[in-house]
Amino acid sequence: MCDACGCDLKPEEHSHDSKIIEVHQSLFAANTAMAKKNRAHFDKMGAVVINMISSPGSGKTTLLEKTIEAIGDTIRIGVIEGDIETERDAERIRKKGVPVIQLTTGGACHLDAAQIHKGIHLLEREEGGTELDLLFIENVGNLVCPATFDLGEHHRLVMVSVPEGPDKPGKYPKAFHSSQLFIISKTDLLPYFDFLVEDATRDALQLNPDLQVMDLSATSGEGMEQWLAYLKKVCGK
Amino acid sequence: MHEMSLVQGLLGQLQTLATQHNKTKVISVTMEIGPFSGVVIDSFQFGFDILAKEEMLTKDAELKIISPTASYRCCGCAKQIKSEQRPESCPNCSETFFSPEGSDDLILLQVEME
Numbered sequence: 001m002c003d004a005c006g007c008d009l010k011p012e013e014h015s016h017d018s019k020i021i022e023v024h025q026s027l028f029a030a031n032t033a034m035a036k037k038n039r040a041h042f043d044k045m046g047a048v049v050i051n052m053i054s055s056p057g058s059g060k061t062t063l064l065e066k067t068i069e070a071i072g073d074t075i076r077i078g079v080i081e082g083d084i085e086t087e088r089d090a091e092r093i094r095k096k097g098v099p100v101i102q103l104t105t106g107g108a109c110h111l112d113a114a115q116i117h118k119g120i121h122l123l124e125r126e127e128g129g130t131e132l133d134l135l136f137i138e139n140v141g142n143l144v145c146p147a148t149f150d151l152g153e154h155h156r157l158v159m160v161s162v163p164e165g166p167d168k169p170g171k172y173p174k175a176f177h178s179s180q181l182f183i184i185s186k187t188d189l190l191p192y193f194d195f196l197v198e199d200a201t202r203d204a205l206q207l208n209p210d211l212q213v214m215d216l217s218a219t220s221g222e223g224m225e226q227w228l229a230y231l232k233k234v235c236g237k
Numbered sequence: 238m239h240e241m242s243l244v245q246g247l248l249g250q251l252q253t254l255a256t257q258h259n260k261t262k263v264i265s266v267t268m269e270i271g272p273f274s275g276v277v278i279d280s281f282q283f284g285f286d287i288l289a290k291e292e293m294l295t296k297d298a299e300l301k302i303i304s305p306t307a308s309y310r311c312c313g314c315a316k317q318i319k320s321e322q323r324p325e326s327c328p329n330c331s332e333t334f335f336s337p338e339g340s341d342d343l344i345l346l347q348v349e350m351e
Contacts, residue, residue, distance in 0.1 A: 018264060018351040021254060027246050027268075027343040110239055145239035148275040173323070174275035177337060207323070209312055209334050 031149055034113035038152025041120055047078070047132040048234050051153035053175050055168075056141030058161040059185045059218055061089045063227075064136055066218040068096040070228055075235050078132040080119045082111040082140045089138065099126035110145035111137065113152055133235045147174040155234060161186040162193050166200035169207055176207045181230070184215035187222060240276060243343060244284035248295060250345060255294055260350035263298040267347040271340030272307035272321075303346070309335035 026032065042049045052060050061081075068077055079100040081089040090102035101122045103115050116137065123129040137153060139146040147158075158179040160168045163186065169176045176182065182204045184197055201213045214230070216223030251263055266285075270276050282300060289295040308319045313332030318324050326333050 018349055019258065019260065021258060021348045021350065023250075023254065023345045023348060025250070025345050027243055027250070027345060030246065108239075108242065144275070148239060173337075174273060174341075177273055178341075206334055207337070209336060 028148075028150075031113045034117055035150040035152040038113055038116050038120065039154070041117075042135065042152060042154070045130070045132060045135075047135045048155070049135045049137065049151075049153045050155045050157055050234075051137045051139060051146075051151050052157050052159065053139050053143065053146045053179070054141065054159035054161075055143050055164055058141070058159050058164060060138050060141070060159060061092055063159070063183075063185060063216075063218045064093060064138065065096055066221075066224065067228070067231070068093070068098055070224060071231070075133045075231065075237055076128065076131055078123055078126075078129055078135045080116065080123060080135065080137045082115070082138060084108070084140060099123055099129040099132070101126060101129075105140060109140060109142050110149050111139050111151060112149045116151045133237070134231060143168065143172040143175050147172070147178050155180050157181045157183060159183045159185055160200065162189045162195045165193075166195050166197075166203070169200060169204040173207050176204050176211065179208070180210070180212060182211050182213045183227070184213070186217055186219070187215045188217040188220040240280040241284045241288070243276065244281065244288050247285070247345060248288055248292060251295060251298075251348060252292075254348055255350060258350060261294065262351050263295045264349040264351060265299040265301055265347075266295075266345070266349075267301045267303065269303045269305070269340070269342075269344040269346050271342045271344075272305060273337060273339050273341040274343045275341070276343055278302055278304060305339065307337060307339040310338055311335055 054060055064079060077098045079093045081102045083089060084105050084107060087102045090100045093100040101119055103119050137151055156179040158175045184200055197215050204211055204213060214226050216227055270278055285300045289298050306319050306321060308317050309324055310317050311327040311332050312334035313327055314330040316327060316329045
């Protein structure tokens, strides 16, 4: 036994001289490397990938349902659903007739690139899962943690619904810094809430002047045309 | 609380480094947490305090955190303003739009081991 630290190694097997090791390595390095592989895989598939980030209940799944209905066969859509538990969201999307798989994180508050890597392979086993123009990743409902993890997506969408209030950009800056598109959803509820679209838009643009902003209601269909036009544009259709 | 999973990643990396360098005890760990990393310093420290105790290698390790201040580039006059918080308006030209500048990374800088 070693006398200095009481471990099971023999003294000659390790030293007790203190040593400073310069590492300079990102803790995100493993995730970033996997995200890069995912992006290369998506490019090979020819699919444009959108990572959807929002609070729980802001209407991500409903927007996807309405989008699939509106787009029909013109763009081949696939979906990777992320939730802590249950297959409910995937079941809703499956009813719309597109390839979908559900990832359950079992408690983790975000999806990471390794989970998505697994998700791609599971999706490829679904009918039509290898021939996609557009893949949505619906992240775990959370405006904080998902913003930190690159999944290999091409575009990141942050969404806030009218009942949540217009102060979200200021409170959750990382999600807005790292996104290209900001959607204000459930605008059919504007008459019942103290929510000024201009305030939320201004706050978001102050954080990220390059952000594209849209407001829509998936339920009433108001504003959906600009979203559908955006999707056609990113898919080159 | 994604800080917990990030601390787990750090501890895994420390195990690898200890094996590589034939060391059995971590004395100190120096991390740089970028202002736009989305990592809450107190939560990271809390996660480290709890999880590091569980391992022989890290039970007495000290966590040192370097947190550079963010800066904001005015979209009007391009003046750079160093500030923890996003400024309300530019002191130079009163513009209210800024581009944030600063690291969004979480970097393991240095480990002292014996």
